[in-house]
Amino acid sequence: MSELSVNHLLGIKYLNKKDIQLIFETADHFKEVINRPIKKVPSLRDITIANLFFENSTRTKLSFELAEKRLSADVINFSASQSSVKKGETLIDTVNNILSMKVDMVVMRHPNPGAGVFLSQHIDASIINAGDGAHEHPTQALLDCYSIRERLGEIKGKHVVIVGDILHSRVALSNIYALQLLGAKVMVCGPKTLLPKYIEDLGVKVETDLRKALNWCDVANMLRVQNERMDMSYFPSTREYTKLYGVNKSLLNSLDKEITIMHPGPINRGVEITSEVADSNQAIILDQVENGVAIRMAVIYLLASKIKH
Amino acid sequence: MSQKVLLNAKEVNIILHRLACQLIENHNDFTNTVLIGLQPRGKYLADRLAVILKTDYKIKNLQLGHLDITFFRDDFRRGEKILEANTTDIDFLVENKNIVFIDDVLYTGRSIRAALTAIQSFGRPNEIELLTLIDRRFSRHLPIQPNYRGRQVDAINEEKVKVNWVENEGEDSVYLINN
Numbered sequence: 490m491s492e493l494s495v496n497h498l499l500g501i502k503y504l505n506k507k508d509i510q511l512i513f514e515t516a517d518h519f520k521e522v523i524n525r526p527i528k529k530v531p532s533l534r535d536i537t538i539a540n541l542f543f544e545n546s547t548r549t550k551l552s553f554e555l556a557e558k559r560l561s562a563d564v565i566n567f568s569a570s571q572s573s574v575k576k577g578e579t580l581i582d583t584v585n586n587i588l589s590m591k592v593d594m595v596v597m598r599h600p601n602p603g604a605g606v607f608l609s610q611h612i613d614a615s616i617i618n619a620g621d622g623a624h625e626h627p628t629q630a631l632l633d634c635y636s637i638r639e640r641l642g643e644i645k646g647k648h649v650v651i652v653g654d655i656l657h658s659r660v661a662l663s664n665i666y667a668l669q670l671l672g673a674k675v676m677v678c679g680p681k682t683l684l685p686k687y688i689e690d691l692g693v694k695v696e697t698d699l700r701k702a703l704n705w706c707d708v709a710n711m712l713r714v715q716n717e718r719m720d721m722s723y724f725p726s727t728r729e730y731t732k733l734y735g736v737n738k739s740l741l742n743s744l745d746k747e748i749t750i751m752h753p754g755p756i757n758r759g760v761e762i763t764s765e766v767a768d769s770n771q772a773i774i775l776d777q778v779e780n781g782v783a784i785r786m787a788v789i790y791l792l793a794s795k796i797k798h
Numbered sequence: 799m800s801q802k803v804l805l806n807a808k809e810v811n812i813i814l815h816r817l818a819c820q821l822i823e824n825h826n827d828f829t830n831t832v833l834i835g836l837q838p839r840g841k842y843l844a845d846r847l848a849v850i851l852k853t854d855y856k857i858k859n860l861q862l863g864h865l866d867i868t869f870f871r872d873d874f875r876r877g878e879k880i881l882e883a884n885t886t887d888i889d890f891l892v893e894n895k896n897i898v899f900i901d902d903v904l905y906t907g908r909s910i911r912a913a914l915t916a917i918q919s920f921g922r923p924n925e926i927e928l929l930t931l932i933d934r935r936f937s938r939h940l941p942i943q944p945n946y947r948g949r950q951v952d953a954i955n956e957e958k959v960k961v962n963w964v965e966n967e968g969e970d971s972v973y974l975i976n977n
Contacts, residue, residue, distance in 0.1 A: 492880045518883040522869065526891065527919040530869035560869075790869075798875045 493791050497616040499605045500625035501666035509670060513635055515787035516780070523559060523782055533562040536793050539587050541597045542619070543569040543580075543604075548754050548778065549619050549629070553596050556785035562793075565592070580604065581611050588614055593796055594789070597621075615792045623657050623718065629753055630663035632784040634671055636777045637708055640749055645672035650702045653712035653734060653761055656683045657719065660712060660753045665691055678702035679734060682723040683714075699734050703744055710751040711736060711761045727760060737763045741771065749773055804932075804959070805949060805972040813948040817929060818850045820946050821898065828860050830924070831896045836913050837866040837884035840901035842963040843931055847900065863888035865899075867912040893921035898946075902961040904930040907942035932959050932972060 493508050501509075522530055538557045542550055550566075557564045567587065584595065594615045597605055602624035609616045620626040638644050649668050655661045655677045668675050669692060676694040677684060689695050696702040703709060714730065724730045736750065750762065750772040758764050766772060805813070825831040828851070835844025841864050851857040868883040899913055910928060917923065931948040937955065951974070953959055958975045962968075 515883060518866065518868075518885070521886055522919075525919045526921060529919070531915065532869045532871075532874050535875075794875055794880055796875060 492795060496792070496795055497605070497609045497618075498627050498788055498792060499609060499616065499618045501627045501630050501663045501670070502625065504627075504670070506670050509631065509634070509667065512631055512784065512787045512791065513638065515791060516635055516783040519559075519786040519790070520780070520783040523779075523786075529559050529561060531561045532790060533557070533560040533793055536560075536593045536796070537563040537565070537591060538594045538596060538789070539565050539567060539592045539614075540619075541567045541569075541584070541587070541595060541599075543597070543599045544620070545570075546598055546619070548781070549598065549626075552778070552781040553617075553619060553628075553785055556782050556789055557596075559782070560786055560789060560793075562594075562789070565590075580608065584608060584612055588612055594793065615796055617788060617792065620659050623659050623662075625663045625666075626659040626753075627663050627667075628781070628785055628788060629660050630667040631788070632777055632781045633660075633664055633710060633751060633753070634667050635784055636751065636773050636780050637673075637749070639776065639780065640773055641707065644668065647673045647708060648676070648706045649673050649708045649710060650676040650678050650696070650706040651710045651712060652678045652699065652702065652736070654683045654714045654723075655679050655688065655712070656685050656723075657715040658712050660710075664710060665693055676702055676705060680724050680730070699736070700740070703736070703740070703748060706748055707746075708749045708751060709736065710753070712753065713755060713757055713761060731760050735759075735761055735763070736766055738765045738769070741766060747771060751777060753777070799975065799977055801960075801973045801975045803971060804951060804974050807970040810931075810948075810970040810972065813931065814846060814850055815854070817931075817946055817948060818847055818855060821847070821851070821929070822855060822857070824927075825896065825898075828857050830894075831898065832861040832863060832890065832892060833898050833900055834888070834892075834913075834917065835862070835864045836899060836901040836909060837864055837868075837886070839903075839961065840899075842965055843902050843929075843961075844900040845965075846963070847929075861890055863890070865913060865916055867909060867916045870912040870916040872908060872912065888920055891921045892917060892923045894924045895921075897923045897926045899926060899928045901928075901930050903932045903934060903959050904928070904942070904944055904947075905934045905937055905959075907938045907940035910942045911940055931961060934959060 596617045596619050598619040599621050602622035604621045605616050605618035651661050665675050678696045752774045835841040848862045864887040866884040866886040868881050927945040929946040930944045933944050933947040933950045935952050960973045962971045
């Protein structure tokens, strides 16, 4: 039996193909577990996990917490807005204080790119990156790929377009790494101002015409416009953005084939996709959320099995 | 390494039929009974018994499931070996059912303890019995005994009992292996 090649999940960049396959196979078993009448297993009853959220989150935080509880781990939650971080405590001090309460694993979301890597160099606990700035969001990419695999059977050879605010997105980068590792062809599509310079160096196609992008792809992953990260105006108006980069039913119906629509949430209904599309059978948005718990259980279980007793 | 044949194909076949008959004696037509093979190795025995009960003894509507106990084991993070999960395949509830756990070798009893916890995820059974092909005596860590046993074996701890099935190893046989 193989094990993960890493002791932390800091980004997809640090994983290999075998790691991802192992996570998917383990998630298959956990997906069966979370569909039982009693959805809990006792594997991690002697593990304590701290969820450190230095940035707001609903879905990811709930999903991680549920995954931890379904594995019977003890969970402590921390959010920066209600803590001593506001009083000027440094990241290492905050985390070391928490670790002295005998915590085995840390799940962290942080506004600064590289926060997880930095922490892993200074503390002993196993770290899972739940999003670091505009850098990586590995569990989201894993659950996205897992959902594509579930819907289309396999990922190899599939065409996936990531649409929208690529510049501010950690989901985009992690997805690009993961999809390429699994053999998919990736395209990014959005207004020029929201596409990072030199993104084609990652080996992705770049397109600014949404219709062309959708005609090329099997799966479209629609990203949210991250207004909170925008320090200036990147497009003239939301209305214009929606007109050029929003997906609606008539656009989907005019394509040559039926494509799968994904969204990492939270959705701005009527901006990047219409309600009609979000609630249609073509969208697998709620499957992504369900799979998120199974994927996170798998990641936590596999990392925990490497913690020395 | 030396190995000794404990049971050959013919003996395995005779024992399987005896175990099937003993199950019928206690469970009649199996209306309220389900067979649960414990993954990974109890699956083959459970599948084989189910075939015998259905074809040779004309039991209809036999319910059979496979239970994986990996996430319920008590040795997670305690050994060098990484625990590998298997498929659980139970598409019914076990509420008020009589369950027969089926495994190939009963040794320390720890797998059965894990299975007793794991099955609770599928409801509260009326009663649970245990059937094993091989019962290794004097090696139990827990107060667990089989209700149906194929063959009792006295083996020391260094020895290993290996059950082979046509389905995966190409022959039905049981070996005692001395490392």
